[in-house]
Amino acid sequence: MRVSFLGVGEAFGASANTSLLVDRRLLLECGPHTLLQLRRLGVGPDEVELVYISHLHGDHFLGLPALLLAFREDGRRKALTLLGPGELENVTEELLHISYGKSLGELPYKVRFLRAGGELGFMNYRLSFAPTRHSVPAMAISVAGKKKLTYACDGAPTEELVGLASHADLLVAEGYGGGAATHSSPLLAAQLARRAKVRRLALVHLWRGLAEEEVDRAREVFENLFVPADLETLEI
Ligand SMILES: [Zn+2]
Numbered sequence: 001m002r003v004s005f006l007g008v009g010e011a012f013g014a015s016a017n018t019s020l021l022v023d024r025r026l027l028l029e030c031g032p033h034t035l036l037q038l039r040r041l042g043v044g045p046d047e048v049e050l051v052y053i054s055h056l057h058g059d060h061f062l063g064l065p066a067l068l069l070a071f072r073e074d075g076r077r078k079a080l081t082l083l084g085p086g087e088l089e090n091v092t093e094e095l096l097h098i099s100y101g102k103s104l105g106e107l108p109y110k111v112r113f114l115r116a117g118g119e120l121g122f123m124n125y126r127l128s129f130a131p132t133r134h135s136v137p138a139m140a141i142s143v144a145g146k147k148k149l150t151y152a153c154d155g156a157p158t159e160e161l162v163g164l165a166s167h168a169d170l171l172v173a174e175g176y177g178g179g180a181a182t183h184s185s186p187l188l189a190a191q192l193a194r195r196a197k198v199r200r201l202a203l204v205h206l207w208r209g210l211a212e213e214e215v216d217r218a219r220e221v222f223e224n225l226f227v228p229a230d231l232e233t234l235e236i
């Protein structure tokens with residue numbers, strides 16, 4: 001399984017918005033910076049099969065109109081699946097309208113909406129979900145094929161998330177910090193990684209004001225931890 005960190009940033013920082021690309025087929029999150037990062041990786045209009053939106057905060061979904069219309073301009077004909085909260089279809093339709101006066105029906109390819117929850121199969125992957133504690137409803141996702149990736153999205157860890165991440169080859173977790181009750185931190189992410197017995201932990205979505213010592217302290221709890229950079233790719 002190949003995981004590209006298109007972006008590792010929070011909403012208002014100097015890194016691209018947090019977004020992952022799995023096997024160049026599954027896009028997890030689509031913030032305002034995501035299309036640019038896909039372009040930088042040279043991802044073609046037919047490569048992405050599914051876009052997952054964990055929750056409706058701008059840094060996670062406001063890139064959808066540009067992505068959908070860029071696919072149109074680049075000649076996409078293949079159907080696309082959008083997976084996320086129940087409101088995602090209405091929100092996407094509204095966003096297309098507000099931003100470019102367009103609608104889903106005008107796209108030359110089909111967009112299918114799936115609601116995140118439970119467990120579902122997509123291509124050769126098994127997708128499963130768990131809620132986190134965030135300021136709006138948010139769902140972490142596990143993508144399992146030959147390997148297992150868990151993306152913890154925004155929010156403080158929950159017991160369900162510990163189960164979801166169990167024995168993952170890679171856990172990508174936010175470490176926003178700053179003491180917010182509706183966010184995780186490097187330390188909470190490290191404790192989650194340890195309890196879930198994952199192989200590696202990537203810390204993303206770090207607050208722009210976070211002290212580096214917080215990451216060092218987290219490493220004392222879970223050693224196999226790293227902070228990826230925008231556009232870093234690794235094979236898990
Ligand atoms: Zn965010």
Ligand SMILES: [Zn+2]
Pocket residue numbers: 055057134154
């Ligand atoms: Zn958020």
